[in-house]
Amino acid sequence: MNSKQQKAQAISSSMEIPGRKMEFEFELDDIPKYWYGDDVFKSTFMNALSCLFPEGERMFMDAVRDHQHKISDPQLLQQIKGFIKQEAIHGHEHAQYNDFLKKWNYPIDKIMSFEKKEKIWMKKWLPRKHRLAITCALEHFTAIMAHQILTNPESTEGMHPQFKEMWRWHAVEETEHKAVAYDVYQQAVGSYWLRVITMINITVLFCLRTSIIQAIFLWKDGQLFNPKVWWKGFQFYFLKPGLVPTIFRDYLDYFRRDFHPWDHDNRELLGKWEEEQQKYKIV
Ligand SMILES: [Fe+2]
Ligand SMILES: [Fe+2]
Numbered sequence: 001m002n003s004k005q006q007k008a009q010a011i012s013s014s015m016e017i018p019g020r021k022m023e024f025e026f027e028l029d030d031i032p033k034y035w036y037g038d039d040v041f042k043s044t045f046m047n048a049l050s051c052l053f054p055e056g057e058r059m060f061m062d063a064v065r066d067h068q069h070k071i072s073d074p075q076l077l078q079q080i081k082g083f084i085k086q087e088a089i090h091g092h093e094h095a096q097y098n099d100f101l102k103k104w105n106y107p108i109d110k111i112m113s114f115e116k117k118e119k120i121w122m123k124k125w126l127p128r129k130h131r132l133a134i135t136c137a138l139e140h141f142t143a144i145m146a147h148q149i150l151t152n153p154e155s156t157e158g159m160h161p162q163f164k165e166m167w168r169w170h171a172v173e174e175t176e177h178k179a180v181a182y183d184v185y186q187q188a189v190g191s192y193w194l195r196v197i198t199m200i201n202i203t204v205l206f207c208l209r210t211s212i213i214q215a216i217f218l219w220k221d222g223q224l225f226n227p228k229v230w231w232k233g234f235q236f237y238f239l240k241p242g243l244v245p246t247i248f249r250d251y252l253d254y255f256r257r258d259f260h261p262w263d264h265d266n267r268e269l270l271g272k273w274e275e276e277q278q279k280y281k282i283v
Contacts, residue, residue: 008260011267012179013075017082019089020280022169026162028100037158040223041233046167047101048213051108053094055115056138057087062123063131064181070188076180083180085283086173093166106217129189133198135181137254140199141206143178143261144250145243146171150269154241169280172273179261196255 001009036042061084071077102108122131148155149171156164185195218224237244253259 002258004263005258005260008179008262008265011262011265012183012260013073015079015176015179017079017086017177017180019082019085019283020169020173021089021283022093022166022280024093024162024166024279026096026100028103031100031160031162033104035160035163039158039232039236040218040221040226040229042158042236044214044217044221044223045210045233045236046163047106047217048210050094050097050101051111051213052115052209054091054098054112055119057091057094059119059122059131060135060139060181061087063128063135064184066128067132067184067188071184073187076183076187079177079180080184083177086177089283090170090173093170097163097166104217104220106220111213111216129191129194130198132181132185132189133191133194134202136185136195137199137202138206139174139178139181140251140254140261141202142174144247146174146178147250147264147266147269148241148243148246150175150266150273152241152246155243155246157241168273169277172270175266176270182261192257199254 032038034040034043036046064080064083068077068080071080098108098112122134126134149167156167159167215224218226218229223229250264253263
């Protein structure tokens with residue numbers, strides 16, 4: 001282990017991962033359909049992401065739990081508990097958010113049922129180390145997107161305050177636990193090639209999956225072939241906030257052999273958020 005890896009590992013071991021029960025008290029009736037800056041593309045994009053969370057996060061919990069018996073480090077075992085609590089609460093809050101989307105005649109039940117079937121299929125047919133590698137890849141995606149949400153004001157500009165609060169909370173917890181699945185993978189599996197090949201596959205599938213769900217929403221809204229919407233989408237991805245260029249370097253870090261999620265030490269964001277919050281209890 002080189003000194004950079006030792007430093008990242010030390011940060012990782014020191015992380016406390018609390019389960020927070022949030023009290024958002026959504027006033028869903030007051031939230032407009034295009035809650036993200038009155039922008040059709042950005043609102044449907046975030047809604048599509050939200051649809052992936054409940055089943056996706058359940059899959060992450062299963063994959064980590066299935067390797068727990070190979071872990072002897074008491075600190076990591078404690079962090080696994082925190083990780084599972086946090087992902088369970090995220091799934092619950094996003095399921096409520098997704099229910100709200102039904103109001104706009106989006107086929108949320110069909111999407112959720114497809115996601116559920118896929119999760120059952122994966123559990124049945126994919127070896128558990130592959131499911132853990134998928135978890136690590138998707139946790140890296142969520143961590144680098146979370147960093148943008150917490151640091152780039154353009155990435156949350158125009159969001160409805162209630163949803164902004166929810167996305168920021170999720171981003172904080174994704175940052176807190178960004179290394180848990182990775183540390184479990186390193187101790188229980190360790191293969192570099194499985195990790196990076198899985199990342200390549202998951203990049204394609206994740207982008208495709210999000211785009212398909214978003215396209216369903218746009219189609220339902222009669223906006224799928226509206227060039228103005230796609231121009232806004234181009235701006236969102238490449239210009240403002242420029243999601244692709246802003247996360248691309250962090251994304252590539254994952255392919256380094258000595259990568260660790262805490263190479264990128266952004267703990268100061270967590271303290272900042274904690275100071276602003278009082279609306280939760282630790283569970
Ligand atoms: Fe999460
Ligand atoms: Fe996560």
